[in-house]
Amino acid sequence: xxxxxxxxxxxxxxxxxxxxxxxxxxxxxxxxxxxxxxxxxxxxxxxxxxxxxxxxxxxxxxxxxxxxxxxxxxxxxxxxxxxxxxxxxxxxxxxxxxxxxxxxxxxxxxxxxxxxxxxxxxxxxxxxxxxxxxxxxxxxxxxxxxxxxxxxxxxxxxxxxxxxxxxxxxxxxxxxxxxxxxxxxxxxxxxxxxxxxxxxxxxxxxxxxxxxxxxxxxxxxxxxxxxxxxxxxxxxxxxxxxxxxxxxxxxxxxxxxxxxxxxxxxxxxxxxxxxxxxxxxxxxxxxxxxxxxxxxxxxxxxxxxxxxxxxxxxxxxxxxxxxxxxxxxxxxxxxxxxxxxxxxxxxxxxxxxxxxxxxxx
Numbered sequence: 001x002x003x004x005x006x007x008x009x010x011x012x013x014x015x016x017x018x019x020x021x022x023x024x025x026x027x028x029x030x031x032x033x034x035x036x037x038x039x040x041x042x043x044x045x046x047x048x049x050x051x052x053x054x055x056x057x058x059x060x061x062x063x064x065x066x067x068x069x070x071x072x073x074x075x076x077x078x079x080x081x082x083x084x085x086x087x088x089x090x091x092x093x094x095x096x097x098x099x100x101x102x103x104x105x106x107x108x109x110x111x112x113x114x115x116x117x118x119x120x121x122x123x124x125x126x127x128x129x130x131x132x133x134x135x136x137x138x139x140x141x142x143x144x145x146x147x148x149x150x151x152x153x154x155x156x157x158x159x160x161x162x163x164x165x166x167x168x169x170x171x172x173x174x175x176x177x178x179x180x181x182x183x184x185x186x187x188x189x190x191x192x193x194x195x196x197x198x199x200x201x202x203x204x205x206x207x208x209x210x211x212x213x214x215x216x217x218x219x220x221x222x223x224x225x226x227x228x229x230x231x232x233x234x235x236x237x238x239x240x241x242x243x244x245x246x247x248x249x250x251x252x253x254x255x256x257x258x259x260x261x262x263x264x265x266x267x268x269x270x271x272x273x274x275x276x277x278x279x280x281x282x283x284x285x286x287x288x289x290x291x292x293x294x295x296x297x298x299x300x301x302x303x304x305x306x307x308x309x310x311x312x313x314x315x316x317x318x319x320x321x322x323x324x325x326x327x328x329x330x331x332x333x334x335x336x337x338x339x340x341x342x343x344x345x346x347x348x349x350x351x352x353x354x355x356x357x358x359x360x361x
Contacts (some may be wrong), residue, residue, distance in 0.1 A: 160208030
């Protein structure tokens with residue numbers, strides 16, 4: 001093949017033509033931020049990379065009972081939202097935002113739900129702040145048990161929840177002003193990790209998440225604390241205006257809900273990018289959800305950057321089959337994207353199809 005430069009001059013429009021349609025669209029992370037507008041009774045969506053407003057996913061007019069939305073969970077096929085004011089978990093269509101059903105109601109014991117989490121066992125864990133317990137449900141919304149029983153270990157007002165890298169279950173007690181650790185399998189009380197003696201205050205001990213560095217981040221007393229599990233010490237305190245919710249973000253960072261906006265903590269150097277969101281009308285931002293559930297991308301966009309360009313062309317050639325070639329570290333896989341004739345490898349036939357799609361020999 002001695003003509004790639006000439007063909008590249010034709011332009012990239014042909015890359016997405018019908019001839020290229022034989023190739024599969026890659027599965028790409030959605031990188032969407034779902035944001036709870038607490039007193040607006042709405043759920044908004046933002047681009048997690050740029051912070052730009054996408055749309056109002058659930059509007060107040062169409063909320064059908066949504067009152068003070070808190071925790072959100074994108075499951076790929078649907079989206080669950082904790083309705084704090086009605087003691088419910090509501091289920092919405094992921095594409096349209098239409099209400100599908102009441103997924104969990106107060107008859108299961110749910111009282112002021114805040115965070116929703118999928119556990120290692122694929123079940124749902126919900127922080128029931130009003131009843132001081134963590135309730136566990138299966139994927140259909142059926143109550144399994146109280147994973148953490150009411151008040152166990154002194155828990156008062158569970159807020160942030162997370163499974164740690166050590167397999168244990170961590171809970172931020174809003175009113176007990178502490179972080180309590182439980183057995184990750186049985187829910188039995190293990191220890192109080194930090195409390196008011198470490199600077200936590202009652203009423204504002206909220207979000208809790210682990211960074212990709214293995215450290216625990218939690219909110220209290222208008223600050224985000226970073227706790228090193230290896231040394232059992234708070235190693236960093238980062239001050240904010242009014243932080244509440246925490247979630248893992250892009251590239252291992254930690255998103256912080258703070259004063260109707262999101263900030264992003266770099267877990268490497270603790271630097272903070274403030275005022276991340278742009279657009280949309282938020283009335284008290286406390287809770288949100290970062291979703292990187294995979295969705296179909298653009299055909300030929302092998303690196304999931306949103307367009308088909310010379311990088312994708314280069315990756316095709318790196319993917320060409322041969323004993324001396326190691327497929328590059330790319331997502332999605334070489335065969336999934338470039339095996340146009342479905343013969344199980346990426347070869348010259350696929351390269352030829354690429355050029356035909358590009359505009360001709």
